[in-house]
Amino acid sequence: MDARPLTRLESAALTRRVTLLSVATATVLVAIKALVWAGSGSVALLASMADSGLDLIASTATFFAVRYAAAPPDAEHRYGHGKAEAFASLIQAGLVFASAALVGQEAVRHILQPQPVAHQGLAMIVMAVSTALTAVLIAAQTWLLRRTASVAVSADRMHYATDLASNLIALVGIGAAAVLGWGSLDALAGLAIAALLLWGAVAVFREASDQLMDHELPQEARERIIALMTQDPRLRDVHQLRTRASGPIVHIQMHANLDPELTLEAAHKVVVAAEKRVLEAFPAADIIIHPDPRGRAEPHGGAFAEIHEPVVHS
Numbered sequence: 001m002d003a004r005p006l007t008r009l010e011s012a013a014l015t016r017r018v019t020l021l022s023v024a025t026a027t028v029l030v031a032i033k034a035l036v037w038a039g040s041g042s043v044a045l046l047a048s049m050a051d052s053g054l055d056l057i058a059s060t061a062t063f064f065a066v067r068y069a070a071a072p073p074d075a076e077h078r079y080g081h082g083k084a085e086a087f088a089s090l091i092q093a094g095l096v097f098a099s100a101a102l103v104g105q106e107a108v109r110h111i112l113q114p115q116p117v118a119h120q121g122l123a124m125i126v127m128a129v130s131t132a133l134t135a136v137l138i139a140a141q142t143w144l145l146r147r148t149a150s151v152a153v154s155a156d157r158m159h160y161a162t163d164l165a166s167n168l169i170a171l172v173g174i175g176a177a178a179v180l181g182w183g184s185l186d187a188l189a190g191l192a193i194a195a196l197l198l199w200g201a202v203a204v205f206r207e208a209s210d211q212l213m214d215h216e217l218p219q220e221a222r223e224r225i226i227a228l229m230t231q232d233p234r235l236r237d238v239h240q241l242r243t244r245a246s247g248p249i250v251h252i253q254m255h256a257n258l259d260p261e262l263t264l265e266a267a268h269k270v271v272v273a274a275e276k277r278v279l280e281a282f283p284a285a286d287i288i289i290h291p292d293p294r295g296r297a298e299p300h301g302g303a304f305a306e307i308h309e310p311v312v313h314s
Helices: 008-040 043-069 084-112 120-147 151-180 184-212 219-229 264-281
Strands: 235-246 249-258 285-293
Touching: 008 043, 008 120, 008 151, 043 084, 043 151, 043 184, 084 151, 084 184, 120 151, 151 184, 184 235, 219 235, 219 249, 219 264, 235 264, 249 264, 264 285
Parallel strands: 249 285
Antiparallel strands: 235 249
């Protein structure tokens, strides 16, 4: 497969397809689990069905959020609409918390008042099918996230990864209850699923919060940007590098020290060439470069003027 970085439009197209697959998968899972739960009464299956129902709501929200986030900048949103993905992720986190609470409550009730699970074989078949479909979806989401950064899809994958674990737990719980005849095992499996849901919700909330709070890109990404910028000996120093992600878009801004003897036209060419090198590695980036004459630049003002980064040399 072509592993080159994706442009904003290519990233948006792939993200749309994967989110559509997510909605389709959740719809199928809710339908088959509801049909079988109605006849089996399995708490673990009910827990998994409830989670899949919230998955459908969350996946639908993500489906629309990534489309809005991919919309180009307009007069009211000069930086684009990328943070819509982070808001969708917060919705997912809230739904997962709600799901965990409901599932945990039902599991505790059935632990205190155990009930036999009917149609265990059919319930196990449904959970096995659910596990397989979820694994296929996670594989598609993982492939997408290797090509593009989407906090909404990342949150969706975290949600479904938790689902995969919950499906396996439910499968074991139903099977153990069927073999050993101990109905509480099914309820204990539901309680374990609730704990997994809480863990997943915290992870989703943390990732969405990082993007909404304009958290810096990982250190490896920053180092790569600096290395690309300073390949030209006429541009060796980079300072006040600031980065942040907004959905599929990466915003990069920095000051670059240039030879003060360069003409304006020559300095412009050096900066444009450096920008193109960074865009080759981050094609979905919005880049602002402020050139400074090396050794002759006056102190800069502005809201963050008091923040001084050490000058970075190639």
